[in-house]
Amino acid sequence: MNGRLTRRDLLKRGAAGGALLSVPGLFGASDALAAALGTAGGQTLTISNWPYYIDVNEKTKKRPSIEQFQKKMGIKVKYIEDINDNATFFGKIQGALSRGQSTGRDIIVMTDNSPYPALLVQKGWLEKLDKSVLPNIKNLQNNQRHPSWDPNREYSLPWQSGMTGIGYNAKLTKPVTTMHQLLTDKKLHGKVTLLNDAEDTLGLIMLENGDDPNKVTDASFNRALKMVQTAVKSGQVRQFTGNDYGPLLAKGDIIAATAWSGDIVQLQPDNKSLRWQLPKAGGIVWTDNMLIPKRGNAHLASIFMNFVYDPKIAAEIELGISYVCPVKGADKVLLKSNPEIAKNPLIFPSAVTLARLHQNDPKALFNVDYKTKWQKLLGA
Numbered sequence: 001m002n003g004r005l006t007r008r009d010l011l012k013r014g015a016a017g018g019a020l021l022s023v024p025g026l027f028g029a030s031d032a033l034a035a036a037l038g039t040a041g042g043q044t045l046t047i048s049n050w051p052y053y054i055d056v057n058e059k060t061k062k063r064p065s066i067e068q069f070q071k072k073m074g075i076k077v078k079y080i081e082d083i084n085d086n087a088t089f090f091g092k093i094q095g096a097l098s099r100g101q102s103t104g105r106d107i108i109v110m111t112d113n114s115p116y117p118a119l120l121v122q123k124g125w126l127e128k129l130d131k132s133v134l135p136n137i138k139n140l141q142n143n144q145r146h147p148s149w150d151p152n153r154e155y156s157l158p159w160q161s162g163m164t165g166i167g168y169n170a171k172l173t174k175p176v177t178t179m180h181q182l183l184t185d186k187k188l189h190g191k192v193t194l195l196n197d198a199e200d201t202l203g204l205i206m207l208e209n210g211d212d213p214n215k216v217t218d219a220s221f222n223r224a225l226k227m228v229q230t231a232v233k234s235g236q237v238r239q240f241t242g243n244d245y246g247p248l249l250a251k252g253d254i255i256a257a258t259a260w261s262g263d264i265v266q267l268q269p270d271n272k273s274l275r276w277q278l279p280k281a282g283g284i285v286w287t288d289n290m291l292i293p294k295r296g297n298a299h300l301a302s303i304f305m306n307f308v309y310d311p312k313i314a315a316e317i318e319l320g321i322s323y324v325c326p327v328k329g330a331d332k333v334l335l336k337s338n339p340e341i342a343k344n345p346l347i348f349p350s351a352v353t354l355a356r357l358h359q360n361d362p363k364a365l366f367n368v369d370y371k372t373k374w375q376k377l378l379g380a
Contacts, residue, residue: 049159164203167249245257
């Protein structure tokens, strides 16, 4: 979504600060896979991703995981950082897809709490994964296996995920553990911001109300919207933001906010008082997904997906970006080289935390009435 445009900038700090893994001799299984593939060598794989969303060696400016993939598989990679928000990027590729033409890309990365991954599936504008060369799909985290818009992961694999919950400055308040507290506690009056993405903010409130954000009804939407309207009218909410709440929270201009976990991870080195809280009622999980646009090379794309789903490669990538890793076993690799990252619950959430995370209803993202009501509130 557009509100997540600037969060990518925060990843740059993580890429600069993370040490790179040295992983010689880890490709035994991939050797056998590469030998079986045979014809893949010498071809070119084109990937479109968001800026600062992969491991980077700050001295050479190269991407170690990409370099290793090219060397091991003999497949050239054209890696393009040209996705700044989902809507604009979809507009860039929509014309070609609608005409049955190639987009010039084999993998694109789009967010599932925007309508576009679901829309691409519905339109038939994606190639299916080639699971014959994707044995590492077994390493996908259990809670990510069956999203409602792609229930059998035929068309997608997660790149990274993030959690939406509550961020607060522990120097200025006691823990903020519920959306009700965020929206009504007088000690927070005028010092609260909410994310301008309806699916994030209203999803958290739906959970607070005992409703399911993955199955939105008119009644549950209106209940959540009314709570926000009341908080705005009372002056409890200072403003709606993208992730520009981060500097406000760090400086103490605001006390608490609906917040993305990765933002808080990136801000904490400079402000130890910042906290991210999974609300008692649960949180929202969003995922940036690898997708293969129609006429993309599904075989090459799936070989790459298999490569990055090796826990050792996933661990290396994680050091550069610090969002929620979708690959089982990456944390165990990092325990040896970077235990601080491996033990960070915002990067590797516990099974208990993962069980309390909920996905948004993709159908609600297409509802014109909901969009109109939310935009009216944002403009109030």
